[in-house]
Amino acid sequence: MSETLIRPRIEARPLGERLAEKLPLLLVPLLMLGGLVVTGNPSTWATLTVAGLAMGLMIFIMASGLTLVFGLMDIINFGHGAFVAVGAFIGFTVLTWLSGWTGHPSVLMNLAAMLIAVTVTMLATGLIGYGFEKVIIKPVYGQHLKQILVTMGGMIIAQQLIHVVWGPDALHLSRPLALQGSWVIGDAAIEKYRIVAVGVGLALFVAMRHVLKHTKVGLLVRAGVENGEMVEALGYRIRRLFLVVFMVGSALAGLGGVMWGLYQETITAHMGSEIMVLVFIVVIIGGLGSVEGCFIGALLVGLLANYTAFAAPKVALVSTIGLMVVVLMWRPQGLYPVVKAK
Amino acid sequence: MAEPLLTLDGVHTHIGPYHILQGVSLTVPQGGVSVLLGRNGAGKTTTLRTIMGLWRASRGEVRFDGRDITQLDTPSIARAGIAYVPENMGIFTDLTVAENMMLAATSGPIDAKRLSWVQDLFPPIRNFWNSSAGTLSGGQKQMLAVSRAIIEPRRLILIDEPTKGLAPAIIVAMTDALRQLKETETTILLVEQNFAMASSLGDTVAVMDDGRIVHAGDMATLVADAGLQERLMGLSLEAHQ
Amino acid sequence: MLMKLLSGDRPASPVLTVLLLVILIGLAFAPFLFPGSKPLETAARICIFIVLVASYDLLIGYTGIVSFAHTMFFGLGAYGTALGLSLGGASFAAAGLGALGGVALAAVLALAIGLFSLRVKAIFFAMVTLAIASAFAVLVSQLSFLTGGEDGLNYKIPRELTPAFKLFAEPVLGLRIDGKVLSYYLIFGVALVLFLTLLRIVNSPFGRVLKAVRDNSFRAEAIGYKVVRYRTAATVLSAVMAAMAGVLLALWLRYTGPATTLSMEIMVDILLMVVIGGMGTMYGAVLGAVIFILAQTYLQSLMGLAEQATAGIPLLPDLVAPDRWLLWLGVLFVLSVYFFPTGIVGRLRAGKA
Numbered sequence: 008m009s010e011t012l013i014r015p016r017i018e019a020r021p022l023g024e025r026l027a028e029k030l031p032l033l034l035v036p037l038l039m040l041g042g043l044v045v046t047g048n049p050s051t052w053a054t055l056t057v058a059g060l061a062m063g064l065m066i067f068i069m070a071s072g073l074t075l076v077f078g079l080m081d082i083i084n085f086g087h088g089a090f091v092a093v094g095a096f097i098g099f100t101v102l103t104w105l106s107g108w109t110g111h112p113s114v115l116m117n118l119a120a121m122l123i124a125v126t127v128t129m130l131a132t133g134l135i136g137y138g139f140e141k142v143i144i145k146p147v148y149g150q151h152l153k154q155i156l157v158t159m160g161g162m163i164i165a166q167q168l169i170h171v172v173w174g175p176d177a178l179h180l181s182r183p184l185a186l187q188g189s190w191v192i193g194d195a196a197i198e199k200y201r202i203v204a205v206g207v208g209l210a211l212f213v214a215m216r217h218v219l220k221h222t223k224v225g226l227l228v229r230a231g232v233e234n235g236e237m238v239e240a241l242g243y244r245i246r247r248l249f250l251v252v253f254m255v256g257s258a259l260a261g262l263g264g265v266m267w268g269l270y271q272e273t274i275t276a277h278m279g280s281e282i283m284v285l286v287f288i289v290v291i292i293g294g295l296g297s298v299e300g301c302f303i304g305a306l307l308v309g310l311l312a313n314y315t316a317f318a319a320p321k322v323a324l325v326s327t328i329g330l331m332v333v334v335l336m337w338r339p340q341g342l343y344p345v346v347k348a349k
Numbered sequence: 350m351a352e353p354l355l356t357l358d359g360v361h362t363h364i365g366p367y368h369i370l371q372g373v374s375l376t377v378p379q380g381g382v383s384v385l386l387g388r389n390g391a392g393k394t395t396t397l398r399t400i401m402g403l404w405r406a407s408r409g410e411v412r413f414d415g416r417d418i419t420q421l422d423t424p425s426i427a428r429a430g431i432a433y434v435p436e437n438m439g440i441f442t443d444l445t446v447a448e449n450m451m452l453a454a455t456s457g458p459i460d461a462k463r464l465s466w467v468q469d470l471f472p473p474i475r476n477f478w479n480s481s482a483g484t485l486s487g488g489q490k491q492m493l494a495v496s497r498a499i500i501e502p503r504r505l506i507l508i509d510e511p512t513k514g515l516a517p518a519i520i521v522a523m524t525d526a527l528r529q530l531k532e533t534e535t536t537i538l539l540v541e542q543n544f545a546m547a548s549s550l551g552d553t554v555a556v557m558d559d560g561r562i563v564h565a566g567d568m569a570t571l572v573a574d575a576g577l578q579e580r581l582m583g584l585s586l587e588a589h590q
Numbered sequence: 591m592l593m594k595l596l597s598g599d600r601p602a603s604p605v606l607t608v609l610l611l612v613i614l615i616g617l618a619f620a621p622f623l624f625p626g627s628k629p630l631e632t633a634a635r636i637c638i639f640i641v642l643v644a645s646y647d648l649l650i651g652y653t654g655i656v657s658f659a660h661t662m663f664f665g666l667g668a669y670g671t672a673l674g675l676s677l678g679g680a681s682f683a684a685a686g687l688g689a690l691g692g693v694a695l696a697a698v699l700a701l702a703i704g705l706f707s708l709r710v711k712a713i714f715f716a717m718v719t720l721a722i723a724s725a726f727a728v729l730v731s732q733l734s735f736l737t738g739g740e741d742g743l744n745y746k747i748p749r750e751l752t753p754a755f756k757l758f759a760e761p762v763l764g765l766r767i768d769g770k771v772l773s774y775y776l777i778f779g780v781a782l783v784l785f786l787t788l789l790r791i792v793n794s795p796f797g798r799v800l801k802a803v804r805d806n807s808f809r810a811e812a813i814g815y816k817v818v819r820y821r822t823a824a825t826v827l828s829a830v831m832a833a834m835a836g837v838l839l840a841l842w843l844r845y846t847g848p849a850t851t852l853s854m855e856i857m858v859d860i861l862l863m864v865v866i867g868g869m870g871t872m873y874g875a876v877l878g879a880v881i882f883i884l885a886q887t888y889l890q891s892l893m894g895l896a897e898q899a900t901a902g903i904p905l906l907p908d909l910v911a912p913d914r915w916l917l918w919l920g921v922l923f924v925l926s927v928y929f930f931p932t933g934i935v936g937r938l939r940a941g942k943a
Binding site: 223226227229230232233234236237238239240241242243244245 | 401403422423424427428433435439441442443444448451452453455497
């Protein structure tokens with residue numbers, strides 16, 4: 008077979024097209040720059056930017072599972088927020104049990120308590136995710152309207168059960184000692200917890216990318232997002248794959264719940280549905296099914312929310328809606344539209 | 350005569366409100382190439398999808414290698430030894446060529462000797478091994494799709510219109526590769542509208558129309574019998590002569 | 591004549607017919623049949639919610655679109671009227687102008703959201719409306735100089751609709767016809783007209799296209815219907831009806847706030863009512879609203895009894911506490927989506943056949 012027939016098309020792609028692919032990446036520094044202009048004060052800007060990144064990455068943790076579940080099975084779990092809330096309550100309970108450790112001056116003890124709380128939470132929400140998938144979602148595969156209704160119903164039930172188990176009132180909990188307070192860098196005060204949140208979020212993103220790009224399960228997930236039927240025709244059970252992703256997504260929602268709860272130091276049964284709004288905006292901006300898009304969308308939303316909260320506090324949430332509208336006008340399927348076969 | 354590798358017996362398939370297959374009976378003997386001809390909408394693709402379990406037969410039986418696979422799910426059917434190359438090729442464009450091939454090798458790491466044989470059949474698979482599959486041309490994607498199906502030995506390969514929309518030079522290359530594949534143990538069930546290609550490869554042939562098999566026999570008989578071709582012409586062979 | 595009013599849409603089940611008649615009579619003579627302010631309060635809420643839920647059914651049941659912005663449109667009507675009355679004084683003109691503004695804004699917003707997000711997928715629309723509605727609720731509570739924030743707006747309504755106004759000197763059938771009763775009949779009348787209008791819409795050729803789009807959008811598109819246009823039109827119509835229900839609520843309560851109009855809880859209530867009653871039936875909205883509101887009003891006291899009865903058993907009292915009634919409705923909701931997707935009305939109709 009002659010080589011002339013098979014010249015790669017990658018060379019033929021115009022420069023503009025390749026640039027457009029990278030463009031969403033540029034939005035984050037652009038927005039940061041805009042923030043600097045609006046705040047006009049480098050130290051305020053630094054504080055706000057770290058807060059924005061922390062918020063964005065926590066949302067990313069919660070949203071990543073949702074977007075993958077959608078990509079793989081065309082299911083949006085409107086009850087995803089329930090895992091956030093349940094996770095927060097479980098995490099808080101464990102941390103309360105370990106209050107001797109969290110109040111201990113030793114950083115190591117603090118971290119050990121956090122690690123235990125997070126592990127228990129993720130295991131629990133992962134398992135609840137298993138049950139949720141089997142009981143709530145499985146009977147309504149492929150029926151969008153019913154999916155929305157049933158998962159919403161699951162959310163109502165979960166919220167009520169939180170009330171039954173933990174009572175009707177909000178829970179308050181201080182962060183472990185080591186995570187309280189701020190570091191002062193120049194004139195800017197940076198809360199320690201936010202740095203930790205940024206670190207955890209980034210680590211998770213890198214890990215998730217690694218799994219998706221370099222492991223067989225990750226490749227199967229990406230293949231499944233594009234063409235689940237073909238994955239099955241190759242001999243893999245996509246349902247089992249989906250169940251795993253759903254459980255991981257639920258566990259991550261639980262982790263996000265604990266982190267968000269400690270960020271606010273107060274949790275309510277309704278926190279899940281409140282955060283879901285941000286999560287949805289992020290997932291839509293990023294492109295349903297895309298982890299990279301979700302990451303960038305989360306950073307954009309986190310930063311924008313914090314800048315506007317400083318510049319015009321009344322319109323913080325509306326500004327993120329505005330961002331969503333602008334992005335969708337530019338790219339109707341989100342920043343990174345996911346290729347779907349069929 | 351040995352038992353055929355694949356038998357469809359009175360298979361009916363419904364898609365939503367539409368009754369697509371209306372009692373398809375078809376046998377695919379061990380070895381060689383069986384060709385399924387028929388005009389658009391005759392039910393060829395649905396037949397392949399029903400064999401694969403991607404549509405469920407509402408009536409009738411599909412037997413593979415002496416075993417009833419009618420009710421098996423798609424992954425089990427694949428693991429029983431049937432590979433499928435769908436009409437849209439089913440390439441994972443988000444993955445590289447190598448990753449596409451890796452996922453196709455379900456029983457473990459890719460066998461190096463087998464891979465080198467596949468790459469000799471389809472040189473682009475070697476040349477673009479680490480390229481994103483989305484950047485391949487249509488013909489290259491088709492080669493990748495067939496390569497995935499043969500990277501591990503399979504008893505039966507279902508191929509849905511491998512020449513559709515391809516340039517004549519690529520069709521020649523594809524036909525050559527399939528002819529070489531024929532030399533191996535593999536049995537091929539080929540859906541094709543290109544009669545020239547179909548007749549040069551096929552050992553047996555079945556012609557479909559309106560969800561039924563209207564003719565089945567040796568390809569040589571059909572090629573030799575101009576009158577029979579004439580009769581079936583209106584059904585399937587028009588515009589391909 | 592009667593069939594014409596119902597646009598030829600028969601209840602198609604004897605039990606359903608009887609139930610609907612009972613509800614109609616109950617609501618029509620509510621001030622006479624159930625004296626006292628609480629029953630009248632309940633009856634008015636039922637009238638308003640029948641319109642609200644029926645207008646939602648136009649969207650979810652007949653068009654197959656899930657929106658979470660229905661309370662936003664409901665709120666727009668209510669806040670429009672409330673603002674008109676607060677700023678313009680207690681006159682019908684001020685109320686009318688405010689109502690008109692609210693309804694118009696609802697229509698424009700629905701049009702924008704529809705054109706913007708209905709091109710993609712049902713799921714996408716659900717997410718976008720959820721985000722927009724929450725943002726709107728937050729915005730309303732933030733702009734307190736205009737909306738009264740979390741506290742909402744208290745205002746006077748035209749004197750003819752207040753208890754101080756007496757229509758007749760003498761009681762009629764033992765009931766003093768005051769402004770409150772007049773107000774109730776205004777709401778009952780408007781709600782009835784709006785409901786019959788909705789019934790007309792879904793039984794019109796337009797309604798039949800909506801159903802075709804719902805059942806198979808590809809096919810409808812192939813036949814030549816502009817699917818997005820029909821879906822957007824349904825969204826706008828449904829938003830306008832919801833806003834009108836909001837107008838009625840604002841007039842009845844003499845108060846408009848986030849908790850009575852915009853909250854997510856009300857959105858969930860609407861979902862429960864439409865699913866339990868029966869999606870895509872219109873009459874389901876009637877049954878759903880009646881059952882839900884009666885349950886909301888009276889079931890909680892029943893659960894209080896259950897709580898006392900089970901006191902001492904672990905966990906159980908918490909599960910049946912009056913505050914947990916939403917838990918059981920949630921369970922009922924999920925079960926009805928699985929097992930009775932056509933709701934009570936669908937069951938009744940199937941039972942007959």
